[in-house]
Amino acid sequence: xxxxxxxxxxxxxxxxxxxxxxxxxxxxxxxxxxxxxxxxxxxxxxxxxxxxxxxxxxxxxxxxxxxxxxxxxxxxxxxxxxxxxxxxxxxxxxxxxxxxxxxxxxxxxxxxxx
Amino acid sequence: xxxxxxxxxxxxxxxxxxxxxxxxxxxxxxxxxxxxxxxxxxxxxxxxxxxxxxxxxxxxxxxxxxxxxxxxxxxxxxxxxxxxxxxxxxxxxxxxxxxxxxxxxxxxxxxx
Numbered sequence: 504x505x506x507x508x509x510x511x512x513x514x515x516x517x518x519x520x521x522x523x524x525x526x527x528x529x530x531x532x533x534x535x536x537x538x539x540x541x542x543x544x545x546x547x548x549x550x551x552x553x554x555x556x557x558x559x560x561x562x563x564x565x566x567x568x569x570x571x572x573x574x575x576x577x578x579x580x581x582x583x584x585x586x587x588x589x590x591x592x593x594x595x596x597x598x599x600x601x602x603x604x605x606x607x608x609x610x611x612x613x614x615x616x617x
Numbered sequence: 618x619x620x621x622x623x624x625x626x627x628x629x630x631x632x633x634x635x636x637x638x639x640x641x642x643x644x645x646x647x648x649x650x651x652x653x654x655x656x657x658x659x660x661x662x663x664x665x666x667x668x669x670x671x672x673x674x675x676x677x678x679x680x681x682x683x684x685x686x687x688x689x690x691x692x693x694x695x696x697x698x699x700x701x702x703x704x705x706x707x708x709x710x711x712x713x714x715x716x717x718x719x720x721x722x723x724x725x726x727x728x729x
Binding site: 538540547549550553564602609 | 658660665666667677707716717718719720721722723
């Protein structure tokens, strides 16, 4: 059974950095594009970033460009999101997802507050 | 960027009655393979998003057949044929034709 599990969330101050991880199992992780999506409190879903199966193509929503970096390690079946210069508006539950198959993790909460 | 507009934004339905949610995109979502790059999700309290419909009208294994997706191009509809109490949640459409992928605002479904 396919499974995605995020980790690394927490409470940080504005300007801090955080690295989210997503451990994948039960499917051929190296064969698929992977995605990060977030949901801010009281708001809707927002696509954040995508990465190609081999890691060579990456795409971001404008609001995180230059601050967030998506990456992956296919040998470890893991997806990452390096988040720098965090802002209050980055506060959200972050999900990793294989959109093609509808697999989502349970999410990890990132809170940016002083 | 492709803008996704859902309506209504909230819906209150009597159990057993049908419900429909509209999703319109600012440009056609028809991809080069002839499919519509439009998915439907439901987000229930305390859960992660659950895929209901992919490529406009396809139901993944395990999704009840009371859920159906229709439409093409820039105009799509999610229909629940008979609403049950367990269907409470927020329903989203998502376009995956081009990045940035964009979601609709969400439609909150309540039970009367």
